[in-house]
Amino acid sequence: MKRRAFIRKTGLGVSAGLVSSSFLASCTAKGAGDTLVTSQKIAIVGAGAAGLYAATLLPGQEVTIFEATEKPGGRIRALKGFADFDLEAGSEEIKGKNSIWYDWVSSFNLSFVDNKGSQNYYTLDTILRKEADLATNTDFQAINDFINQATIYNGADRTVLTHLQQSRVPPRVYHVVNAALGNENGTSQNKISIKGLAEANQTASAGKDVFRLAGRTFNSVLEERCKAELLKVKYNTPIQRVVYDTMGVVLFDAAGIRYQFDKVIMTVPVSLYQNDDIIFSPPLPQTKVDAFKKIGMGAGMKIIMSFSRAFWPADTDSIFGRGVVPKYVVASRGRSTTNFILSATVMGDPVTALGTRPATIIPSILADLDSIFGRNAASTTLLKYQIIDWSQEPYTKGAYSYPIVGGGLAANRELAQPLLSRLFFAGEATHFGGHAGTVHGAMESARRAVEEVLRPG
Numbered sequence: 195m196k197r198r199a200f201i202r203k204t205g206l207g208v209s210a211g212l213v214s215s216s217f218l219a220s221c222t223a224k225g226a227g228d229t230l231v232t233s234q235k236i237a238i239v240g241a242g243a244a245g246l247y248a249a250t251l252l253p254g255q256e257v258t259i260f261e262a263t264e265k266p267g268g269r270i271r272a273l274k275g276f277a278d279f280d281l282e283a284g285s286e287e288i289k290g291k292n293s294i295w296y297d298w299v300s301s302f303n304l305s306f307v308d309n310k311g312s313q314n315y316y317t318l319d320t321i322l323r324k325e326a327d328l329a330t331n332t333d334f335q336a337i338n339d340f341i342n343q344a345t346i347y348n349g350a351d352r353t354v355l356t357h358l359q360q361s362r363v364p365p366r367v368y369h370v371v372n373a374a375l376g377n378e379n380g381t382s383q384n385k386i387s388i389k390g391l392a393e394a395n396q397t398a399s400a401g402k403d404v405f406r407l408a409g410r411t412f413n414s415v416l417e418e419r420c421k422a423e424l425l426k427v428k429y430n431t432p433i434q435r436v437v438y439d440t441m442g443v444v445l446f447d448a449a450g451i452r453y454q455f456d457k458v459i460m461t462v463p464v465s466l467y468q469n470d471d472i473i474f475s476p477p478l479p480q481t482k483v484d485a486f487k488k489i490g491m492g493a494g495m496k497i498i499m500s501f502s503r504a505f506w507p508a509d510t511d512s513i514f515g516r517g518v519v520p521k522y523v524v525a526s527r528g529r530s531t532t533n534f535i536l537s538a539t540v541m542g543d544p545v546t547a548l549g550t551r552p553a554t555i556i557p558s559i560l561a562d563l564d565s566i567f568g569r570n571a572a573s574t575t576l577l578k579y580q581i582i583d584w585s586q587e588p589y590t591k592g593a594y595s596y597p598i599v600g601g602g603l604a605a606n607r608e609l610a611q612p613l614l615s616r617l618f619f620a621g622e623a624t625h626f627g628g629h630a631g632t633v634h635g636a637m638e639s640a641r642r643a644v645e646e647v648l649r650p651g
C-alpha cells in the first residue's frame with residue numbers, strides 16, 4: 195500500500211481587531227527602537243518546498259523570503275556525516291510521477307533506488323514473512339481487503355481504528371494497518387479519518403509509484419533548482435506578527451523589525467497557526483480558525499540507526515514491525531555496500547508518549563528488532579543512532595498534516611483561502627486536491643497561491 199500519492203505572541207501592543215490602513219501607513223515610519231525596512235513587493239514566509247517553489251514562479255517581482263531557521267528546505271532536510279552517504283532526515287520518497295517534484299528531480303538525471311527484487315517483510319504472528327509468500331495468508335488477505343476498501347470508503351466519518359474494530363481483520367495484525375494507513379499518513383490509526391483518507395485518495399492525481407533517490411538528497415536538488423531564489427532568503431528571521439488590510443501587509447520579525455509588502459504568501463506548517471505562534475491583526479476569520487482546527491498535525495520522528503552488519507535478509511526493502519516502529523526502511527539499500535542503515539519513521543501517539551525524552555525509544559526499538567531477528571541481532575550490532583524529532587522543531591511542531599474526523603478536503607480548502615487579496619496561504623496543508631502531506635502537494639499549493647497573487651483586481 196502506497197501512501198496517498200498519499201508563531202510567539204510578541205506583546206508588541208497592536209490589539210486584535212481591524213487595523214486601519216493608517217496603521218499600515220504608520221508602519222513605514224521609524225518607531226522608537228524599531229528598525230525600518232521598507233521592502234519589496236511580495237514576501238514569502240517560509241523557505242520550504244512551497245516557499246521556494248513560489249519564488250521561482252514570481253520572476254520579475256521583488257521577492258523576499260523570510261525563513262525562521264538558518265537553512266532552506268523545511269521538512270526536506272539532509273542528514274550529513276552520519277554514514278558514507280547522505281540520508282534524508284525528513285521527506286524521503288517521491289510519491290507519484292505526475293508531479294512537479296518528480297519532474298524537478300528527474301531533470302537532474304539522477305538514479306533512483308532500484309526496487310526490483312526487493313521485498314517488504316511483515317511480522318505476522320511471531321515470525322517475519324516475505325510479502326511474496328503471503329498470497330494465501332488469511333490475515334494478510336484481510337489486511338489487503340481492508341486497505342483496498344478504505345481507499346473508497348464512503349460511510350460515516352470515523353477513525354481508521356474504529357472502522358477496523360468492526361471489520362474482520364483480527365486484532366493481532368492491526369499493527370500492519372496502522373503502518374499503512376496511520377503511520378504512513380503522519381499519525382496513528384486511532385487519529386486519522388478513514389473518510390478523509392478515501393476522499394484524498396480519490397482526488398489525488400500524482401500516481402502511486404514511489405521513488406527514493408540513490409545518489410543525492412532531496413535537499414541538494416531543491417537547493418540547486420532554487421539557487422537564484424536562495425539569494426532572496428532572510429535566514430534566522432521568524433515572522434511573529436502579520437498585520438494586513440486592503441492596502442498591504444506588514445510583517446514583524448522576532449527582533450521587532452517590520453517590513454512592508456503589497457502581498458504576502460504564508461507557507462508555514464499548519465501547526466504554527468494551531469499553536470497561535472503567529473499573531474494576525476486583524477485576527478484570522480473564524481472560518482479559517484475552524485479550518486485549521488479540523489486538520490490533523492501530530493508528533494513525528496525519524497530514527498536513523500547504523501549497525502555493524504545487516505542482520506535483515508539481503509533483499510529487504512522494508513520491515514513492518516509489531517512494536518514501537520510500524521515500519522523500518524533499509525536506507526542503505528542501493529546507496530552503500532559498507533554501511534548498514536535502518537531508518538524508522540514513527541508518527542502519532544508513540545512519539546507523543548515520549549515527550550521531551552525521544553532517546554527512550556531506542557531500547558524499545560532494539561528489543562523489537564531482537565525479537566524479530568533473534569540472537570540479540572540488533573542490540574549487539576548497533577553502532578550509533580540519530581533521532582530527528584520533528585515535533586520538537588519550533589518551526590515545524592509535528593510531521594505533516596492528515597485528515598481528522600469532521601475535517602477533510604473542505605478544511606484544507608478553507609485554510610487556503612486568501613484574505614483581502616493581500617494575504618495568501620500555501621504549504622502542504624493548504625492543498626485541497628488530495629496531495630496534502632507531501633512535497634508535491636506543497637509545491638502545487640504554491641503554484642495555486644502564486645496564481646491568486648498575480649490575478650488582477
Ligand SMILES: Cc1cc2nc3c(=O)[nH]c(=O)nc-3n(C[C@H](O)[C@H](O)[C@H](O)COP(=O)(O)OP(=O)(O)OC[C@H]3O[C@@H](n4cnc5c(N)ncnc54)[C@H](O)[C@@H]3O)c2cc1C
Nearest residue numbers: 240242243244262268269285286287433621622632633636
Ligand atoms: C519525517 C517526515 C517524512 C516525510 N516523508 C515524506 C515523503 O516521503 N514524501 C513526501 O512527499 N512528503 C513527505 N513528508 C512531508 C513533506 O516533507 C512536507 O509535506 C513538505 O516538505 C512541506 O513543505 P512546506 O513548504 O509546505 O512546509 P515546510 O517544509 O515545513 O516549510 C515551511 C518553512 O517555514 C519556516 N517557518 C515556520 N515558521 C516560520 C516563521 N514564523 N517565520 C518564517 N519562517 C517560518 C520553516 O522553518 C520551514 O522552513 C515528510 C515529512 C516528514 C516530517
